[in-house]
Amino acid sequence: MESSAAIDRLSALAQPGRLDVFRLLVRAGPDGIPAGEIAATLGLAPNTLSSQLAILVHAGLLTSAREGRVIRYAARPEALSELIVYLMDDCCGGRPEICRPVEEAARAACCAPPKSKTPRVRA
Amino acid sequence: MESSAAIDRLSALAQPGRLDVFRLLVRAGPDGIPAGEIAATLGLAPNTLSSQLAILVHAGLLTSAREGRVIRYAARPEALSELIVYLMDDCCGGRPEICRPVEEAARAACCAPPKSKTPRVRA
């Protein structure tokens, strides 16, 4: 991954609205959510959300797919993998104990049972 | 981890100079590097670097320790762990195969042998 791509990804996430959108879509899974529903859920104006979605897509964090009148957006988990690899590049040089916590965190977060109160969206 | 803390961390990293600083310190390991040496290595003005370092420390990404006239900065790996957990919160809800790649990436990056040409800094 290139430096400028990493910057694009980080700054895309470094904004409250976009971070909320991304996390919502991470929880929603591969099916994603239509733009309008995202806007309603997060209380964002449709045009504002549209710019934010464009930024997230351009950064490679989301995918979009048209379904009739609706456009569904979904998170792209590999975008996070790539970012982590970039940030931890050459991190421990023979001293794995230094960055082991990061690996542990990824494993723990990945397979933790859902904490949300509402049941998962049906496919 | 709180939303505002995540934003602070992401926007701290979402700037070329600061991202370079953080990655340099990740590679340097727990001993860290003095501010002046960071500035020289990355070709940044001392006062500019100083503001950037302050932002990274305030975001919890770096620690600083004075040693005589010098101040050594070091990366804080747990900052990344916490960020990953926050981003992947409730990510796979029963479908671990979805975010497994992220876990794999963390493991691969963590214990990969150093790729840099120059040998690791001696302790």
Place this chain on the structure above:
DNA sequence: TCCATATTTCGACGAATGTCGAAATATACA
């Protein structure tokens, strides 16, 4: 074709951000 719905694009405005020169602070040492 005409209309309603979903989403995006455009243009402008205020707020936040990064960089720089100059000055201030902190430490070491003679």
Place this chain on the structure above:
DNA sequence: TGTATATTTCGACATTCGTCGAAATATGGA
């Protein structure tokens, strides 16, 4: 105490960023 080195703080400047209203585009259906 005085001086040199390391780092930070201050103030100003141009640039970038997020949001909003209004208008445009795309799709589906009558």
